Amino acid sequence: MAETASRPERPEPRYGNRPTMKDVAARAGVGLKTVSRVVNGEPGVTPDTERRVQEAIDALGFRRNDSARVLRKGRTASIGLVLEDLADPFYGPLSRAVEEVARAHGALLINGSSAEDPEREQELVLALCARRVDGLVVIPAGDDHRYLEPEIAAGVATVFVDRPAGKIDADVVLSDSFGGARDGVAHLIAHGHRRIGFIGDQPRIHTAIERLRGYRAAMEDAGIPVEEEWMSLGPTDPDRVGQATETMLGGPEPVTAIFAGNNRVTVTVVRVLAGLTRPVALVGFDDIELADLLKPGVTVVAQDAAQLGRTAAERLFRQLDGASDAPERIELPTRLIKRGSGELPPAG
Amino acid sequence: MAETASRPERPEPRYGNRPTMKDVAARAGVGLKTVSRVVNGEPGVTPDTERRVQEAIDALGFRRNDSARVLRKGRTASIGLVLEDLADPFYGPLSRAVEEVARAHGALLINGSSAEDPEREQELVLALCARRVDGLVVIPAGDDHRYLEPEIAAGVATVFVDRPAGKIDADVVLSDSFGGARDGVAHLIAHGHRRIGFIGDQPRIHTAIERLRGYRAAMEDAGIPVEEEWMSLGPTDPDRVGQATETMLGGPEPVTAIFAGNNRVTVTVVRVLAGLTRPVALVGFDDIELADLLKPGVTVVAQDAAQLGRTAAERLFRQLDGASDAPERIELPTRLIKRGSGELPPAG
DNA sequence: CTGAAAGCGCTTACAG
């Protein structure tokens, strides 16, 4: 029985058979701490010892396990970025900017999409906290972030971007949605429009509300009473936005100009307008690629997504470096870029 | 001295004063393992005990430290994605698709840009390995990935996307660059063009070479000898591409059509062509937003970035689930989308 | 210059 006893096949699953510092130490005939010194480039090792350790490292294919290191050191040198959708072109430059700042501070970026779902946002954020990210940059989907209080109290640096946190006091970096929208709408008014439509994102999203507020302010400043049918908030998918656009452009008294609340809306509105024979003026919030090459070019209120990300990430690392400033609200200016669509006079 | 001895101010830095399972156990008056059971939803705890533990958890604001968990369990439930540039719109849908698959498998995504720099790629990949990601999805910048051999041997699942690995045998998912480019160029030839330019990415990039090969194949199939001045490979920044475009369009015998090697090139070429009075035909590799609304619409060879990411990630998790298939090369088809610019006849 | 011991916060394998 002894001889024929079946031995376990495939003893380990996979993974886990990686060499450790202990293995390296044994092979090099030195203590564990000496290996640690070599691996971390600490001083106080003879060149000869160092060589022996290095040889063992190479022979074994050793790579330090940062999970263990992190456990001991406390900081993970990683930050989390939670945004709405990695695939949205608006977030590309923002993510990249956050990544560059993180890189400059030796940190990695863990990225996740909330899909504009508050529950998914919370799930993601808390998963990142369990991983003990040093900090969080969050583009919030929800409007109640009290669930983050214990984490922030425990030292997780946190900065919100694009939209403020809900029901907690935290740093936030945003664009001047109100001012940008007001200027964009005022621009349309200056070109003779009075019947101006506003198509925006869902009303629970802060920027949607702020931009609507800017629209109303511009109209009021010009003494133009706003009609309910001129305003449409909701999801920004092509179907919803396309219908809203067509509704505003139909009927006996159609709008002569449209203010589009973000890049997704603008793209769909441009598409609808392209199918029309009469000209309708358009100003969109957010710049979009190739907007300058359309006929007419699309006039936009541009925000600087990269700057938004950079500012937030720098603020985050300042928190991590121990700055204990009170939470601040940083608002970046927008820029009106005239390209033709916003300078069209009212039709008829 | 005893009474007036200065006590340490701010005893801990920040962080690190988080409650642990031990704290929870002490407060609830139970053993460590019982806390672990409750936290992980394991069976075998009386409702009453569970309640006491849960109260301690809430009171202390305890959140399990996954770093410690990972160290013990071996798997980190995270995967790394290394791409060229998070800000490039081509990678947005790809990243999002990888994220969705990871999420379905309970894993987080750690993301990084190589900036098309082989050294930075290696640095990033190895940093991810040190974090012990379970797997890697890599859009390679370099052409030698032997540095990954020990990692792969140690069990790090690896899939390359968009471009194959260099000097190692690994899974790769790519679009049919050769076939796509050949079809696109053949399309121009079918519309009467013979003097056709090719503007592509740097020659060390696999897709650039494959698309150039497709161009040459189409020309050869049609019996058209290719002149050196018709081909230009290099960085895809607007300056370089703009100059290349103008050079091809200048001189006594300018090209009558251009094949653009990727989305970055297409955008710049479109811009140059917009400033011209004579029509020049254009087919671009990669679809771009709003391409259908330009005049003329931009004819493209589209690849499915999301499908690329999804396929790669699924393959990755199949590896992690223990599938031991031999490394495979998966090629996804491209699709020619006719919108006008590729159907223009030769000028003159 | 070098190393043995303790500990980071969990899970595993056992024992009661």
Added chain:
DNA sequence: CTGAAAGCGCTTACAG
């Protein structure tokens, strides 16, 4: 149903 001990792979604080 419950818990004490050992261990994951490192770093820290000391001692020689």
